[in-house]
Amino acid sequence: MLCTSIETRQVEAVDAISAIEWDGLVPPGDLFCSHAWLRHLDEAAGPRPVLTISIGNRLTGATALWDGEQMPGLFHLPDFFPELPGPWDRPFVWLGARRSVRNGLICTAGPQRSSTLSHLLAGTLAHARENERAGVVMPYLPVSAARELGRAHPAAHVLLHSAEATVAVPPHGTADFVAHAGGHNRKRRRRELRDFTAAGFTLEWVDLTPEIEAAIAPLIASTRRRYGNGQGVVWMLRVFAAQRRVGLHDHAKVLLCYRNGRLATVAVCYRHGDSLHGRYFGSDEAASRDGYPYFVTTCYAPIDYAARNGLPRLFLSTSSLEAKIRRGATVEPLAAVVLLDHDELDVERVRAHNRDLARGYRDRFPKYLSSLSRDWLDFLS
Missing domain, CATH: 3.40.630.30 (Gcn5-related N-acetyltransferase (GNAT))
Structure with missing residues (x-):
């Protein structure tokens, strides 16, 4: 043997x-x-x-x-x-x-x-x-x-x-996500999406290019600083440059949320296998919070993106669990x-x-x- x-x-x-x-x-x-x-x-x-x-x-x-x-x-x-x-x-x-x-x-x-x-x-x-x-x-x-x-x-x-918060992505994205919610939550989600549009917000999915990195790094660094991470803009640009060198930017997609032509919030997501991972979020501290831009940028819009691209799983990380569970996410230990x-x-x-x-x-x-x-x-x- x-x-x-x-x-x-x-x-x-x-x-x-x-x-x-x-x-x-x-x-x-x-x-x-x-x-x-x-x-x-x-x-x-x-x-x-x-x-x-x-x-x-x-x-x-x-x-x-x-x-x-x-x-x-x-x-x-x-x-x-x-x-x-x-x-x-x-x-x-x-x-x-x-x-x-x-x-x-x-x-x-x-x-x-x-x-x-x-x-x-x-x-x-x-x-x-x-x-x-x-x-x-x-x-x-x-x-x-x-x-x-x-x-x-x-x-x-x-x-x-x-x-962590996860979402089993329905085939038709947010439309299914809203329709299959209970009465109170269904009204909440419809109101948030309606108010988002009424407040003048628009969304755009883009690739992670050097120009986009320069635009979003200050917002991400500012948000991370509010939660105790002080590595700053230079660090975020270094991270994005490293991702570019190893080819990770090919798996990244950036969601830009504008209001009246001004960048209000951003989210950076990454594809891997059958899943989409929300990794970085940033917001302009001076931008209005009316219209629920955080929830649309970090939850509703990624659900739609995942559904359009045949990705059945969305990982929303460990933060803001209460807000995410109220909007339909599952909390897993x-x-x-x-x-x-x-x-x-x-x-x-x-x-x-x-x-x-x-x-x-x-x-x-x-x-x-x-x-x-x-x-x-x-x-x-």
Whole structure:
């Protein structure tokens, strides 16, 4: 019987690996796992190491490695599980794309998937030990992916920590989206679309060109600054330039929203497989909020675009969940897989944490329980 060797290897950056090999392991729709997305992050912010698993000289799994952030926010581990005792204030090895609020498993779909994931977690934990980290964490995973990865190591835990808004795009876009809503929500959506037009707003979908980048970067930077991200216009232009160098601009589409000839709001979306991802939003702080430009730019218009282009899934990210659920989005849980080096988490406390977080989302949206995905139910008992 032939013995097929399994090799764990660390390389300096994702561009050391063939894009064809890498993307062959990425499921359709997992934009932020793609070779181009990770490479553009390296282009913009400097390379980060990648751990790979190969079986018989064939790549079967991989993950990027990074450090998380020290400031409170979306990538600061002490903010994830404040009531759960653990070494959260110590440095961890983070798995997945930098500053991504949606991760996935870059892994073969064949019979070697289970062993690949086991070696992937074992290899990243060894890396954590070598670098004196408390352990490894892969956050912002859909529950199904988190559970599968969690089963790959006996000491791994699945911990809920956030949620995202998604839309199952109807065939006729916003027309279906409005028609199939309940009475109150149907009136709300029709009023918002009617008021948007009456307020003098117009929409235009354009490609992500250097001229468009220069026009939209100030609005995006201004909006990000209001929410604590101070990287500014220069940073956004650097990101867009990096996307251009790796070809991501071919997957981008920009929605420009004008009022009286002046740019009021912008949204940048990216196609991947069967999905459309809303990634960047910006607005002119001096522009009027009359007419619901935010909701039209970030929700209604992307639904129409996705429907026209045969994309059945729309991902609206983790922000403004209440506003998005009121307009028909589904709220789905996101989880982290945590694997500690020496410390242990109490299993009952982990269950209590997951139950309490799921109940928190249920109680937060009592009028919209049907808009919570079924994945929440398993944590509520």
